[in-house]
Amino acid sequence: MKSLNVISNHFTVSAPIVQENLLEKYRSMSNLDVKFLNKLYYGNHELEMKQLEKVLIENPLFKTETQEELSRQDEREVGIKKMRVIFDEGRRIVEPSTLYNDPQRFLIFGLPTLIYNQAIATKFSVSFILYFKTIDNLGTEIHQKYKDRLIEQQSDVGCFALTELGHGSNVRSIMTTAHYDPKKEEFIINTPTDLAMKFWIGGASQTATIAVVFAQLYIDGKSEGPHVFLVPLRDKRTFEVLPGLIIGDCGKKNGQDGIDNGFIIFNNYRIPRENLLNRFSNVTKEGKFETTIPNIDKRFAVQLGSLSQGRLMIIGSSPRLLGYATKIALRFAAMRRQFGKPDEKEEVPLIEYPLHQYRLFPLVASVIACKITGTKVYEMWQDCLPELFDPESTKVPEIHAITSSLKAIHSWIAMRGIQECREACGGLGYSYYSKLGILRNNFDINQTWEGDNNVLLQQTAKYLIDIMQALVKGKKVQTQTCHWIKKTPVEGQQNETTTEEEFLRGENLYAVFQHRTNLLLQKSGMKLAMAMAQDKTANPIDLWNNTQVFHLNALSKSFGELFIVQQFHTFIKKLENDELKTNKDTKEALSKLFQLFCLSKIEADLGTFRDGDYLTSEHGDFVRNSILRLCGELKRHIIPLVETFYPIDELMDSMIAPGSGDLYGSIVNKVYGAPKVFQRIQNWEDIYLKK
Ligand SMILES: Cc1cc2nc3c(=O)[nH]c(=O)nc-3n(C[C@H](O)[C@H](O)[C@H](O)COP(=O)(O)OP(=O)(O)OC[C@H]3O[C@@H](n4cnc5c(N)ncnc54)[C@H](O)[C@@H]3O)c2cc1C
Known part of the structure; x- marks a missing residue:
């Protein structure tokens, strides 16, 4: 009671301070084409996704997650109830069987669930991708009843x-x-x-x-x-x-x-x-x-087919979850002021600081880059489906190589990005009610399950080495992702651009990533070959393991990044030649994000790009200067852009990112309304009275 009096005094005594709505201010700085962006994010599946979203918003069972302090057991029990409701409501909107063979549709339809609670989304993945698809892929007619029991009768x-x-x-x-x-x-x-x-x-x-x-x-x-x-x-x-x-x-x-x-x-x-x-x-x-x-190994590889679909889900869901985190962190950055100048009344919003921009804007670029890439991989997967169980298919090893690399890269980008978002929101980001900790802790396992990232990268490396060996032997290789491979040595080549403008051209940025991947492929191949030549008795597995660090592992990451850059570049070219039509602000924002994505990845691995002086120290300056400039130029687009990221306000559920722009009102409401907020410790007598 005493506490409540304190609060009511607090509210009545202090005069209301009229503050500028900073979120609104930043929102109005750019006129992005929301329809175009929604099409980019959701393809043709937005409407059905919105219908499921409505269920989560309107059904009281799904009241916001962070109000609940559930025990582990409660969470499981409530989770299974919620899963049932989502399944029943979902099947009224979309026939379930149309989802299982279409990962893009499965992902988009599942988006409200994923954002709402990753564990419930996992339940769907385990049941309907891992379990169901294994029967679907490996079973025969006699196993149809098991699929029916899962989906039609829901008895399994x-x-x-x-x-x-x-x-x-x-x-x-x-x-x-x-x-x-x-x-x-x-x-x-x-x-x-x-x-x-x-x-x-x-x-x-x-x-x-x-x-x-x-x-x-x-x-x-x-x-x-x-x-x-x-x-x-x-x-x-x-x-x-x-x-x-x-x-x-x-x-x-x-x-x-x-x-x-x-x-x-x-x-x-x-x-x-x-x-x-x-x-x-x-x-x-x-x-x-x-x-x-x-062949036992080929047979086993076929039996693991449902895991590939699980990896596709991680490739698609990683940028969505990172998008959610950046929406929280950047809304917060727009509303939160810290420090200022002595001659100015107001402190400065975090989003104005170049350092803050440098920490967060490249993450937004990654969200867009990985979404575009995910869509391309889903297309490749669909194209590969008729051959999925053909042990002689050339498409299957290729899709396996690219999904293995991208599963690792996308999940790492998201995991590290979510953590950066958490830190970018300071202590308030550490609050459970910011949602960032929940997002991070639940997401973490994506780096390990469906194949540990570093182990998967070895499979990608194996594919690339095989392709290179085939090319060197003059064999014809069928590939959609490896046209960049050069048979002539690239070490010693130099990037010929001499101005920042030349360096930033899409073709050049793409060439820079091609160079690094060729360099790592050739160096890895050379290291393996030399080790074999030097010791003919050496165990090939030892040679393989000894060539991981700085070589094969780096090669697979480089290949994945090259693929992302390639997809983003192709997309930007379509914008530039008007094959894709949108307004000026959207074009400008996406083009700058493409450059920022490439530059931040180059900066993160400048040592390798500088190898053999391919990039000079002057290029290094181009990279750093351009990152800073682009961040400044992107500032006006960044809030309007993250506002287009999923979810909508009704599912945001983050106390530090209210759509109203009232940051402190939101925090005070949430904290004052939290369970046991004014309660003394139950065993207080043990602390002070009992000796
Ligand atoms: C929450 C959770 C849910 C899961 N759900 C399921 C499920 O439903 N069904 C299921 O079957 N499994 C499930 N798993 C298991 C998951 O798929 C495995 O944890 C994963 O495949 C990694 O295997 P591991 O844990 O044995 O790691 P390990 O194989 O022991 O790897 C440990 C570390 O060693 C490294 N390493 C391994 N081999 C090499 C090498 N050759 N060279 C260099 N480094 C190497 C890895 O990179 C990793 O960092 C789940 C796991 C968790 C934690």
Whole structure:
């Protein structure tokens, strides 16, 4: 009561201060073409996405996330309820089956859910991409009923059980076994050691009724490599774990509390023969193994197909989540004043500081760059779909290489960017109610799951080295992403631009990234070849590992960045030649963001670009000067631009980024209204009275 009096006095005593609405001021500085930008962000799927968004705004179950201080268990229980509502409402808007084969549509339709709560979005990904797509990709007609149970009857909750305690990246070596018993026509699943227990399985510990389980198939004691089985986990009438299984929870994590990640131990657990997903391999009643892909490694690669779709989701969702974070941080930067000049009444808004611009504006450039790139990759994926399970396809290894690199780059850009946004909002950014910490902690795992970033980059490097070797041998190579590869040495070449203007031309910036990637490819190839020539007895795996740092790892990152630059450059060319039509402000903003994206990436790795004096120290000055100039010029566009980023105000849910522009009103309201805000500590007597 006393506290409430203090507040009411506070409100009545102090005279209201009329302050300039800074957010409005910055919003009105540029006239961006919102329709054009929305088309760029959402393609043709904006309307259906908006319908789902309405559900999240209007249904009271989805009242803002940050008002709730839920326990881990509550979060899981509420999460599953919310997931059901989203699924039921969602299917009234879009037929679910149209989403699963169209990652772009899946991403855009799922955007309100992703922004609202990443853990609920993860539940959808696990159930409908990892579990469903594995059955869809690897099953046959006999498995249709499992897909129906998930989608039509909603009587199953599926999970994806690949990782084990002992093997996460090297999943080819998983240890769970599936022995065929011809007498009973069943597989017997076992966890031979602690290391073989399935671990981290999303949904397993409390909610999933069934799993797709990866296990080494044995027939008559002979290993046929990893295969995938449908394995019931719970009695659906009681939700008790079925006999022969031990299932438990993996414990508290750094984020994604709404997901019940669990471990599964199999003890002579029997499943019918039909539960083998048998599109590419089959076991007859008598126990004869048949396969259309004789090579075990190629067969395994095909079985991991649903993970590729998971990676596509990360490629698409990373810039959306970073976009959300930049919208929070830049709104805050527009409204928050710190320091000033002695002769001026008002302090200076953070957004005016060149240092603040340098920290945040390149992130906005990355959001646009990665969105454009994501759309291109989704097109490539769609193009590749008819060949997805053809072991001889040249498109499949290529899409795998590019998605592996981009999954890593996009998730790193987003993770580091969200953290920068958090720091750019100071102490208020550290508040739970800013949403930035929630965003960061939940996002973090994207760097690890669906393939650890650094491990994935090795797969990209392998593809690039293979392509280069084929080219050197004079073979014809079919590729959409590697036309930049040069067979003649590039070391020693110099960038010939002599003015800042020449340097900033799109063609030149693109050439700069091509040069770095060629240089790293040639150096990596050379290092591998020399090491092999010097020691013919050396193990190729050792040589490969010894060539990672500064070479293959850097090469794969460079390749991914080159691809992003290429896509952004192509887009800007279409703007310049009016193939894409928009207004002057939008053209100017996007063109400058393209330059800023390229320059900030060059600046971050100037050492490599300077290798062999390809770029001179004068070019280094061009880069730094241009970054500063571009940031200044972009200032008038940046707030209007982040205002077009998702989400709309009703889903913003950040106390430090109110759309009204009333920063301090928003903070005071939120903090005063938070649970237990004026409550003394419960055990205060223990502190002061008990000795
Ligand atoms: C919250 C959460 C949810 C998950 N959900 C699921 C799920 O639903 N289903 C499922 O099957 N799995 C799931 N996973 C597992 C996830 O896919 C794995 O954690 C991931 O693949 C990485 O494997 P790992 O954890 O064993 O890491 P490790 O393979 O042990 O890697 C550890 C580190 O070593 C590095 N490293 C590994 N190999 C090399 C090498 N050759 N050279 C250089 N460096 C190397 C990696 O870069 C990494 O930094 C989940 C994990 C988490 C944390």
